[in-house]
Amino acid sequence: MWPRTVLMDYIFLLAFIGFCGGAIMGDECDWTGSGLSSSATGRGVTPVYLRCSAGRVIWLYPRGALRVLLRLPGQDREFRACIKVHPDEKKEPAARLFLEGPRSLLPLYADPANKAIRCFISKNGQAAIYVEASDVDAITKRVAEIEYDLQALPKGVKGFDPTEECRPCTNEELAHAFCTSDLVTRGVIHGVENHEDLEISQMSVKVTKLIRHTVDDAFTVDTNSISPEEDTPLEKITLHVAQHCGVSHGLGEFVFMARRKLGDLTLQCAPRLEDWALLVNQLSEEGKAHCVLRS
Secondary structure: OOOHHHHHHHHHHHHHHOOOOOOEEOOOOOEEEEHHHOOOOOOOEEEEEEEOOEEEEEEEOOOOEEEEEEEOOOOOOOEEEEEEEEOOOOOOOOEEEEEEOOOOEEEEEOOOOOOOEEEEEOEOOEEEEEEEEOOOOOOOOOEEEEEEEEEEOOOOOOOOOHHHHOOOOOHHHHHHHHHHOOEEEEEEEEEEEEEOOOOEEEEEEEEEEEEEEOOOOOOOOOHHHOOOOOOOOOOEEEEEEEHHHOOOOOOOEEEEEEEEEOOEEEEEEOOEHHHHHHHHHHHHHHOOOOOOOOO
């Protein structure tokens, strides 16, 4: 935890950020900077403005602090933000993170023992994160790397309902997920492993037919494993699911739709193959598909 004098210094500086002409913009999604450009005292706060649904902050030679303001692009809706801090070569975070509250700063990553991923809800369509260098009074060759992911909440909704992550997708959501997911593949569930510390379940899936993907490192393709009769290598992938959903080892073939979130593939929807095939025909006949649907 910060010493009280240091904490008060940062809160006092906050009052001047809105009038500071030296605000630093990222490229809307990402920001990279160096603590070597901080003031001589090392207690300055550098404002960073990002307006994107996902991205990262890379802070070289961390010194002083950053105030990172997160917002969704092109809208002022409330969102659920998830933050992941990567350890550096010292095997621990090079910075501590605090969420800006109405009257105080709330610890997100103030201790290396904290969970790998922390989530929270925005306020008035934005969230401000303070990133404080772990070595406050030293300039060391370290890298603070932070990933963020923002998911818009339904209109008019102020809080996050954990059960939303677990319910089956509607027909409209299935069609949207097929067209927008980073990975769509047919496969069978090979196993499920729960991780209490991360509060996630890792689902191992054996791919039977790769339909589409935009994630370059989703697969390690072994061309020797492809026979002339097959268009997909014998491959397994790992999908992440919230642990409270209680995902189990289901039988049969599914169509898995996943998106990249904080460096991992997170499951969006997983209809059974036979149900998805019927829906593909129905939506195609009705002309309601946003892209070419396949099974």
